[in-house]
Amino acid sequence: MTQHFSDLHPPRPERAALDAAYAQIRRDLDAGTAEARAGAFARWDRERRLFESWCSLAQLRFSQDTTSETAKADRDHADRLAPEATRLDVEIKRRLLAEPDRARLEAELGAHRVRLWETDVTTFEPAIAPALEEEARLAADYTALLASARLKVGGEEVNLSGLAPFQESLDRDTRHVAEQARWSFFAGHGARLDELFDQLVHLRHGMARTLGFDSYTTLGYRRMRRVDYGPGQVAAFRAQVLEHVVPLVGRLLEQRRAAQGWERLQAWDESLVDPLGNPRPAGGHDLLVERAQTMFDRMGDGFSGFFRQMNEGGFLDLRNRPGKAGGGFCTSFPDVGWPFIFANFNGTNHDITVFTHEMGHALQNWMSRDLGSIDVLWPTMEAAEINSMGLEFLTWPHMDLMVEEGAAERFRRMHLVTSLAFLPYGVCVDHFQHEIYANPDMDPAARHALWQRLERLYMPWRDWGDLDYPAKGGRWQAQLHIYRAPFYYIDYTLALCVAMQLWLLSRTNPELATARYLSLCARGGSAAFSDLVNEAGLVSPFAEGALAGVVQEAAAFLEL
Numbered sequence: 001m002t003q004h005f006s007d008l009h010p011p012r013p014e015r016a017a018l019d020a021a022y023a024q025i026r027r028d029l030d031a032g033t034a035e036a037r038a039g040a041f042a043r044w045d046r047e048r049r050l051f052e053s054w055c056s057l058a059q060l061r062f063s064q065d066t067t068s069e070t071a072k073a074d075r076d077h078a079d080r081l082a083p084e085a086t087r088l089d090v091e092i093k094r095r096l097l098a099e100p101d102r103a104r105l106e107a108e109l110g111a112h113r114v115r116l117w118e119t120d121v122t123t124f125e126p127a128i129a130p131a132l133e134e135e136a137r138l139a140a141d142y143t144a145l146l147a148s149a150r151l152k153v154g155g156e157e158v159n160l161s162g163l164a165p166f167q168e169s170l171d172r173d174t175r176h177v178a179e180q181a182r183w184s185f186f187a188g189h190g191a192r193l194d195e196l197f198d199q200l201v202h203l204r205h206g207m208a209r210t211l212g213f214d215s216y217t218t219l220g221y222r223r224m225r226r227v228d229y230g231p232g233q234v235a236a237f238r239a240q241v242l243e244h245v246v247p248l249v250g251r252l253l254e255q256r257r258a259a260q261g262w263e264r265l266q267a268w269d270e271s272l273v274d275p276l277g278n279p280r281p282a283g284g285h286d287l288l289v290e291r292a293q294t295m296f297d298r299m300g301d302g303f304s305g306f307f308r309q310m311n312e313g314g315f316l317d318l319r320n321r322p323g324k325a326g327g328g329f330c331t332s333f334p335d336v337g338w339p340f341i342f343a344n345f346n347g348t349n350h351d352i353t354v355f356t357h358e359m360g361h362a363l364q365n366w367m368s369r370d371l372g373s374i375d376v377l378w379p380t381m382e383a384a385e386i387n388s389m390g391l392e393f394l395t396w397p398h399m400d401l402m403v404e405e406g407a408a409e410r411f412r413r414m415h416l417v418t419s420l421a422f423l424p425y426g427v428c429v430d431h432f433q434h435e436i437y438a439n440p441d442m443d444p445a446a447r448h449a450l451w452q453r454l455e456r457l458y459m460p461w462r463d464w465g466d467l468d469y470p471a472k473g474g475r476w477q478a479q480l481h482i483y484r485a486p487f488y489y490i491d492y493t494l495a496l497c498v499a500m501q502l503w504l505l506s507r508t509n510p511e512l513a514t515a516r517y518l519s520l521c522a523r524g525g526s527a528a529f530s531d532l533v534n535e536a537g538l539v540s541p542f543a544e545g546a547l548a549g550v551v552q553e554a555a556a557f558l559e560l
């Protein structure tokens with residue numbers, strides 16, 4: 001029987017019950033017998049899966065309706081309990097790491113999990129629990145503030161997700177008006193957004209200092225569970241993007257400007273990638289879901305049955321509606337092994353890429369559900385984004401199903417151009433955050449000036465025209481990750497460098513590309529990023545020449 005989303009009822013966690021369950025785990029570990037120890041590991045994993053499932057459900061319900069008081073109360077409950085759950089987990093991890101027989105622990109759990117825990121335990125002390133709770137509250141305030149946007153454009157009232165069709169309209173004035181609507185919302189809430197971010201930066205810096213780190217950057221990397229590279233390698237990668245990608249994107253945009261006969265390419269022209277108009281999806285929600293089934297049927301057993309069950313089980317919420325949080329994500333219910341996809345279809349090509357992207361995450365998560373521990377259910381995010389972006393590229397041959405008639409090749413070209421053009425922006429967001437956390441006492445004006453300076457470095461073509469707010473450096477406030485997930489953003493650019501290798505391979509040997517992709521998904525988070533990439537026969541983005549190589553091939557494909 002198919003598992004149905006509406007049948008999921010993980011028990012609501014309470015502090016007393018959590019404490020009692022963990023006390024039992026500790027007693028079992030104290031008992032010292034192999035049997036009690038195995039029982040403790042199993043019980044612990046089960047407790048963590050149940051807790052995470054309930055929290056995922058609470059966060060999801062809130063994203064589905066940010067105006068619901070019940071959803072908000074449940075989400076607050078999850079945010080309040082999360083530091084307590086972390087405290088209990090860290091206590092057990094520390095205890096196990098302190099055992100004299102490290103070899104035994106590694107044999108039981110695998111060396112990678114032990115390495116993850118060594119990182120995890122440095123990111124928490126009970127003294128920072130109130131700050132963690134406050135951080136979650138501020139992050140949720142950001143989401144709710146953006147979800148409250150009601151923008152008037154083209155005689156319609158839309159939220160930020162609903163703005164996309166206007167932002168990439170063939171009509172230049174419509175694009176301009178859409179960007180005006182967007183930035184007047186941000187200008188109107190600029191002071192609040194500055195204040196929220198200022199609070200977040202100081203909270204994060206304070207947590208880092210309490211834990212004994214100089215700045216939040218070290219703590220941020222550890223919270224991302226990066227065990228195999230540091231800020232130095234990331235800075236070198238950003239420099240590679242500056243050297244190899246920025247000039248290429250500049251050429252692309254100059255070509256577009258000349259072809260359109262525009263005197264200047266304005267910021268609102270950048271979303272119109274295809275001179276004939278960005279190809280639209282083949283239809284609305286129902287048709288796309290139906291076509292997606294055909295697409296995954298054609299892609300083989302690894303994809304077909306899984307998508308059928310996701311759809312029939314109600315694990316998709318893809319329609320845009322008022323009050324729904326923006327963006328798209330994949331979450332999971334590890335007690336039952338099922339993922340869930342959240343998106344906001346808006347009638348543009350993004351519907352297709354968001355969907356294939358999140359399906360990649362979902363497939364990985366589902367394939368990893370039995371790897372033995374919730375610790376490795378998800379890889380670190382730069383590896384996870386290969387699972388998602390990889391599927392964006394591997395679905396290319398089937399785009400005739402998903403895109404409006406006759407536009408599949410144009411869609412593929414647009415997808416590649418958009419992917420390349422994303423890299424400079426992606427590293428700009430990352431660079432900004434490194435500067436922010438190195439200088440936590442910057443005032444809001446200095447933060448805007450910093451963004452403006454970095455934008456000129458990585459996107460020298462950007463011309464905001466009469467859009468004063470972003471022209472003065474306010475663009476970063478629209479980037480959710482800067483508020484909610486510090487240091488996450490570079491992960492998309494690292495992953496893209498690997499996903500594009502899968503794309504290149506798929507053009508000459510599609511079977512091998514799919515096999516490598518599925519084997520990567522099946523490995524979940526059972527190794528560090530570089531190891532996962534190498535094991536899948538791919539090259540780390542930190543390797544000499546890796547980025548330049550794929551970018552050169554992409555330029556050749558685009559005949560640049």
Ligand code: ZN
Nearest residue numbers: 357361385388
């Ligand atoms: Zn993703």
